[in-house]
Amino acid sequence: MASAALDGARIIRWRRRSVLPGFGLSLGYTIAYLSLVVLIPLAGLGIRSATLGWDAFWAIAFDPRVVSALQLSFGAALIAAIVNTVFGVLVAWVLVRYRFPGRRWLDAAVDLPFALPTAVAGIALATLYAPNGPFGALLMSWFGVKVGFTSIGVTLALIFVGLPFVVRTVQPVLEEIDRETEEVSATLGAGRLRTATRVILPAMFPAILTGFALSFARGVGEYGSVIFIASNLPYKSEIAPLLIVIKLEEHNYAGATAIATIMLVISFAMLFVINMLQAWSRKWFGHE
Amino acid sequence: MQVRAENISKRYANMAALDDVSLTVGSGELVALLGPSGSGKTTLLRTIAGLEHPDAGAVYFNDRDASESRIQDRGVGFVFQHYALFKHMRVMDNIAFGLRARKTNKPSESEIKRRVMELLDLVQLSGLDHRFPSQLSGGQRQRVALARALAIEPSVLLLDEPFGALDARVRKDLRRWLREIHERTGHTTLFVTHDQEEALELADRVVVMNKGKIEQSATPDEIYDTPATPFVFSFIGESSVIPVQVGNGRATLDERMLDLEVGNLPDGPAQLYLRPEDVAMVTDGGPGIPGLVVSTRRIGGMRRVTIECGLARHRIEFDASAEVTIANSQRLQVRVIGGRVYGAGSEGYATEKLAASATSDFKWAKAEGWLDR
Numbered sequence: 001m002a003s004a005a006l007d008g009a010r011i012i013r014w015r016r017r018s019v020l021p022g023f024g025l026s027l028g029y030t031i032a033y034l035s036l037v038v039l040i041p042l043a044g045l046g047i048r049s050a051t052l053g054w055d056a057f058w059a060i061a062f063d064p065r066v067v068s069a070l071q072l073s074f075g076a077a078l079i080a081a082i083v084n085t086v087f088g089v090l091v092a093w094v095l096v097r098y099r100f101p102g103r104r105w106l107d108a109a110v111d112l113p114f115a116l117p118t119a120v121a122g123i124a125l126a127t128l129y130a131p132n133g134p135f136g137a138l139l140m141s142w143f144g145v146k147v148g149f150t151s152i153g154v155t156l157a158l159i160f161v162g163l164p165f166v167v168r169t170v171q172p173v174l175e176e177i178d179r180e181t182e183e184v185s186a187t188l189g190a191g192r193l194r195t196a197t198r199v200i201l202p203a204m205f206p207a208i209l210t211g212f213a214l215s216f217a218r219g220v221g222e223y224g225s226v227i228f229i230a231s232n233l234p235y236k237s238e239i240a241p242l243l244i245v246i247k248l249e250e251h252n253y254a255g256a257t258a259i260a261t262i263m264l265v266i267s268f269a270m271l272f273v274i275n276m277l278q279a280w281s282r283k284w285f286g287h288e
Numbered sequence: 289m290q291v292r293a294e295n296i297s298k299r300y301a302n303m304a305a306l307d308d309v310s311l312t313v314g315s316g317e318l319v320a321l322l323g324p325s326g327s328g329k330t331t332l333l334r335t336i337a338g339l340e341h342p343d344a345g346a347v348y349f350n351d352r353d354a355s356e357s358r359i360q361d362r363g364v365g366f367v368f369q370h371y372a373l374f375k376h377m378r379v380m381d382n383i384a385f386g387l388r389a390r391k392t393n394k395p396s397e398s399e400i401k402r403r404v405m406e407l408l409d410l411v412q413l414s415g416l417d418h419r420f421p422s423q424l425s426g427g428q429r430q431r432v433a434l435a436r437a438l439a440i441e442p443s444v445l446l447l448d449e450p451f452g453a454l455d456a457r458v459r460k461d462l463r464r465w466l467r468e469i470h471e472r473t474g475h476t477t478l479f480v481t482h483d484q485e486e487a488l489e490l491a492d493r494v495v496v497m498n499k500g501k502i503e504q505s506a507t508p509d510e511i512y513d514t515p516a517t518p519f520v521f522s523f524i525g526e527s528s529v530i531p532v533q534v535g536n537g538r539a540t541l542d543e544r545m546l547d548l549e550v551g552n553l554p555d556g557p558a559q560l561y562l563r564p565e566d567v568a569m570v571t572d573g574g575p576g577i578p579g580l581v582v583s584t585r586r587i588g589g590m591r592r593v594t595i596e597c598g599l600a601r602h603r604i605e606f607d608a609s610a611e612v613t614i615a616n617s618q619r620l621q622v623r624v625i626g627g628r629v630y631g632a633g634s635e636g637y638a639t640e641k642l643a644a645s646a647t648s649d650f651k652w653a654k655a656e657g658w659l660d661r
Contacts, residue, residue, distance in 0.1 A: 180372035183339050184433075186359045187366040188386035188440055198385075202376040284376075 042264065049257040060258045065234050066243060070259075072151055073240040074266060077219030080158035084215045085208060088166025095167070096174045110167050113160055118224030121160055126228045129153055149231035154239060157225040162215035169211035170204060177203050205281050213274040220267055289349055289443035289476050290315045291336060296345035298331055305331040306342070307500040313444070313478050318470050320491035321480045324523070328500040329480045330448055336478065337364045337446050349443060365437030365475070369449040371429040373421040379432050380404055380417040386440035407435040410469065427458040434466075438473065447479035451486065463490050484524050488512065496520050518630045521561045528567075528604045530560045534631055542599050546577075550629045558631035564592065566626035567606035576621030579604065584614050595622065 049057060060066060095107050113121060129136040130148040139145045147153050177200060185195040223241040230237040240263055247256035291313040298306040306328045313319045321329040334340040336347050338359035347354045354362055374382050383404045387395055395403065408414050411431040421429055430450060437445060450466070451459040467490055470477055481487050487494045488508040495505040496519070504516040515521040522529065532539040532546065535555045539546045550558075570576035579595030582603070586592075590607040593614055597604060606622060608614060 178370075178372055180368045180370065181374060183359075184366060184368065184372045184436075185374075185385070185389075187337060187339075187362070187364050188389055188436070189360045189363075189391075190385070190389040191360060194389055199374055 045257050045260055045264065049254065049261040052254045052258055056254070057258050060255055061262055065238070066240070066259055066262075068235045069238050069240040069243045070262065070266070072154060072238065073220055073263070074270075076151060076155040076158050076239070077162075077216050077222075079155050080162050080219045081212050081216035083155075083159050084162045084166045085212045088163055088211060088215070089170055089204070089208060091163070092167045092170040092174055096171060110164050112164075113162075114164050118161060118222065119228065122157060122225035122228030125153070125157055125160060125225065129156065129229065148229055149237065151230075151237050153229040154226050154237055157229050158219035158222055161222050161225055162218050165214035165218060166208070166211035169214065170207050173204055173207035206278055209274060209278050209281065213271060213278075216274075217267065217271065220263065291444050291476060291478070292348040293332065293336055294346055294348065296332065296335055296342045296347070298328075298335065298340060298342050304328075304500045306335070308345075309497075309500070309502055310345075311495060311502065311505070313476055315476055316474045318467075318477045318490065318492045319479075320487035320494045321478065321497060322482070322484060322487040322494055322523075323497035324482060326499075327497040329497045332497070333446050333448055333478060333480050336444070337366050338362050339366070363440065363443045365434075365440060365442030365445045367430070367433050367437050367445070367447040367450050369452045371421070371426075371433045371453075373429055373433060373436075375421055377420075378417065379408070379413070379419050379421070379424070382421070382432055383407055383436045383439050385436060403439065404435075407439055410438070410472075411435045412465075425458075426454050427462060430454065430462065434469075438475075442475065445475040445477040447477070449480055449482070452481070452483075459486070466490065488524070496523060498523070515628070518559060518561060521628060521630075526564050526605060528562045528564075528602075530562070530598070530602045530604065531600075532558055532560045532629065534558045534629065539629060541577075541602075546624060553629055553631045556631060558629045560624075560627055560629050562604060562606075562624065562627040564605050564607045566624060567604055567622050568625050569593075569606065569608050569612070570621040570623055571612075576623045578619060578621050581614055581616055581618045581620065583616065586610065595620065597622075 052060070091110065095103065095110075126148060127133050129139075131137065131140055131146060133148065136146075136148045139147055145152065147156060181199055181203075182195055185199045190198065221241065223239070223245070226239050227242055230239065230242075232238050232242055240259060244256045244259050247253075247259065293309065293311045296306050296309045297304070309328070309332060311332065321332060323329045331340060335342050336354075338347075338354065338357075342355075349362070374385065377385070380401075384400050387400045387403065404417065405414070408417055411434060413428060413431055413435070416424065416428065421432065424432065430453075434447075434450070451462050454462065463486060479490075488511070491508065493505065494508055494511045496503045496511065498519045504511060504520045506514075506516075511520065511524055515524060518529075521527055530541060532541050533543075533556070534540075534550055534553045537550055537553075539550050539558065539560060541560075546560075577597050579597035581593060581595050583594045584591055587607070589610055591610050591612070591614065592605060593608050594603055594605050596602065604622065614620070
């Protein structure tokens with residue numbers, strides 16, 4: 001009796017009266033939709049790879065070729081996300097803070113990597129950075145760096161496709177930042193560097209982290225643009241998604257799903273950590 | 289620290305925000321910049337702070353040209369209407385920000401802490417040093433903003449509509465409290481407001497601005513009693529305006545003589561400005577301007593009556609005793625016992641304080657037909 005009353009009270013507290021009706025309906029729809037579109041397919045992935053059994057699964061997971069592909073996929077995505085974070089914030093800053101002719105065009109151009117079929121991007125990059133392409137030849141003769149058909153090329157492609165994520169998440173937050181706080185900072189005697197690091201950056205930090213996470217996630221999953229600029233040599237410039245495709249073409253469905261499951265687990269773990277960081281930073285910086 | 293702005297001009301696109309404005313704020317003085325929005329008062333304040341660069345003119349702190357120094361070195365405490373607190377910092381760190389940013393004689397961290405606690409005490413927020421700004425009320429946030437500005441021991445304190453975002457009750461409290469702080473710390477203070485009540489109550493001197501120019505700079509009493517221009521008259525307090533003709537030292541309305549002497553005003557059209565207390569209802573049956581009551585409303589202990597009079601139905605507002613019952617559409621008579629006439633003189637406005645005349649040629653009041661149009 002007592003526990004039933006307690007449950008009742010809890011439900012009442014949980015379902016506060018709100019000006020927006022339809023909480024039950026919309027939550028139910030959300031869960032059903034997420035299940036159908038995301039959770040069930042992913043569970044299917046897990047089940048499929050489970051048919052392998054542990055031994056076969058571990059054998060695939062620690063296959064040197066798979067390990068090096070995963071290393072490349074996650075490593076290149078991480079480097080690309082870091083590069084994108086630095087330069088994406090810069091691009092967002094320029095677009096928000098300055099007024100110059102052609103700003104709108106530049107603003108629209110940021111979205112191009114979103115809009116282009118990734119294969120187009122891959123072909124364009126491969127043409128430019130191939131050892132005999134205009135940029136590739138220059139880099140080769142000046143610095144002796146080979147970009148096309150190497151892991152550097154992979155990173156370059158991931159930078160290309162991930163840039164809009166950082167710019168588009170940081171831009172609106174930057175627009176919202178109160179100019180007056182910067183002015184106050186100046187009147188209080190803080191120089192530009194201090195204002196940037198102590199006033200502006202902390203306010204942007206959660207957005208930057210989100211942009212980083214999105215760019216990283218996109219990089220891990222990217223396939224289309226990478227396969228053109230990477231030579232796809234096993235152990236050298238072969239990314240994990242490509243390995244999955246290769247396994248599929250060999251009709252090794254269990255092997256493909258095993259690699260997919262490993263990617264899923266690692267991605268999930270990293271996004272989880274980033275989310276925790278974000279929650280922590282929000283609290284730390286008083287956003288809540 | 290005396291602050292002097294000399295011949296400041298500033299244009300935005302095609303609009304002059306400031307048109308050759310000069311202003312001096314004496315050391316320790318509390319001055320209000322009062323004006324409607326778009327009058328240039330905030331631009332002037334920001335120019336003094338160094339946040340805007342004037343197209344012409346210069347700002348002097350004592351006798352040093354401040355235009356040459358960076359904002360960071362001017363030592364101005366600036367308080368914004370919307371507080372502009374650093375949201376990601378606790379109250380304590382907000383207030384300590386200016387001290388920590390110092391390059392020369394930066395106090396030790398324990399000294400900073402002591403100073404912050406002192407300031408929190410001054411702004412009556414002791415114990416809230418670990419809160420974030422989002423955990424404070426509007427009034428508390430503005431106090432933090434003021435403490436943060438005071439922390440750098442500013443040579444001048446500039447406040448841009450400091451109480452504009454707060455509700456009426458809090459505004460009144462903070463107003464009194466700011467006055468107390470000013471008396472205790474003695475900072476040279478300049479604040480912007482569009483609230484005449486705030487300006488008149490708080491400031492030693494009120495500077496009324498309009499369209500990028502200073503209309504009048506005087507004590508609150510002078511501003512109210514001897515407004516220099518029609519703008520000041522109508523911006524401060526309640527007022528009714530009636531167009532009159534001036535001739536031979538008398539003012540006429542619809543070719544009927546008013547019982548007013550207008551002194552040395554040149555002949556021609558002029559504007560008669562009346563405050564509610566400049567008009568009295570005639571109750572003894574004596575002569576007066578006949579009018580038709582269009583509305584009455586209760587204001588405190590008085591009844592504010594609006595009547596229409598004259599052929600063009602000019603509206604006049606005046607206060608009657610609350611005990612007198614006055615109904616809409618009632619006819620009554622009023623006498624003008626004060627007010628000012630502004631005529632278009634060669635140097636701007638000629639103005640005369642009016643006095644009720646006791647002359648006997650005031651005969652038109654009971655003239656028939658005026659109301660029966």
